[in-house]
Amino acid sequence: MAIQETKIVGDSFQVGVRFQRYWDTSMANAFFCGELGAGLFFISYLFNFVSGMVAGMLITGIFKTYFHMTHMGVPMKSWRAILRPDRSWISRGLMAIVFYLVFGIAHCLNLTFHLDTAWGLGSTVGYIVQLLAAFAALVVMTYQGFAMSHSKAISLWNTILMPISSLTYSLTGGAVLTMLLVNLSPEKAANWEFLTGGILLLLLIDALVLVSLLYSANKRSEGGRVSTLLLLTGIYRQAFLYLVVGAGLILPALLLWLLPGNFAAALLAAVAILAGYYGYRVLVFKAGVYEPMTSFR
């Protein structure tokens, strides 16, 4: 079935598939910054790379917050978003970010100033703090995908593959930023070859998750099929194939594989990965559609 044969009805009074138009680019920016920052924190955490962890928290804390605020219809009342952790994904997500930042800052301070021994708390407290920080970062990395997958309204998102893609893209973005920052930092906390190998593996996993996501959406429902067609043959074809697949997955894999240890190639690969990752975040929002509501007939 070609995209022309599907019934995308826009805002007209017809039965058919409608674009979701509520989560826009500002929301995609917020998701991108949240996942990238948490990914950078997590990968840097694995190498005790304090500069990377701080950069990760800054990306999440400043940019994610800013873009969420620009998305809010009534930003001055946004504090109310924390009121329903028992029911709302947004409330719980906000709490996860607060935990991640609080324990992340505590862990970085402890690594730098050895506060646990200085205050006579013992290494167990420091260990618990760092585990909580890492766990909260993992939650932030996957959480937005879970929030999207919870929406039964949009088939492209309503799958367990959505949090998995959030996690893998987040790890990839975090790893590539860690690789660059390690090279620029005097800390030299991580092994370049090890990170390069890890990024190549993550790119392969990203590609597999992406293919699975489209395949499952295409099989699931009419809306999922339309979303897949929009990305592969429709209005988002060029952006998806050239930016998300070409620049985001194939180009960096070739650069890192064929030119190992070359900083310029790694820098170009990092830019390409982040561009592809950002493109993925935007296009997943744009290609999300509501199902036609006539299944009862």
Next chain:
Amino acid sequence: MARYGMVFDLKRCIGCNACVIGCKQENSLPDGMFFTRTLSEEYGVYPAVNRVYIPTLCNHCEDAPCEKACPSGATYTRDDGIVMVDADKCIGCSSCAIACPYDQRSQIDKDLLSHGLFGTDELTPFEEDGYKRFVPGTFTKCDFCSERVDAGLDPACVVTCPTDARIFGDLDDPGSKASTLIRERNGKPPMPELKTRPKVYYID
């Protein structure tokens, strides 16, 4: 306590959109915003082609995904089953709109309220008065004309319908017209597979 719901008789609906106009007038809805729509669908192959009109509005689900998704407690369900939005509590995060499988939420754009129905950037006295109920940036939706219901009246779309295709009533009262139609003509809710338990039914 009643549990209000609505039945759409697809055999009676003629797609005149009088309900849409009645709703817009009752709720002072700005240009481009609708709480109810009458969708049309053509089916069959020439020469056996037909068209059906399918009215839609908020389904006031028993297990409302929009209410679950709302982080601020702005969306709530009244004792009589009507799902409401408290504009003073709404933060405009749009999670309700993403959660609603029926795409029945609308955001009140500040520009929408200033342009006016005639696109002249001037508001008529009717608009000036009616738009006072809206808080820019928040989300809104059909509330079964709760003020009319509280006064013992049917929603505006129901009384406007010239063919009685919309039937409003207490779904817990087995003797109500709505309950009788659902029972006798096998009323079906929209997208039942999602298990949101809508209080709106279609009979064909």
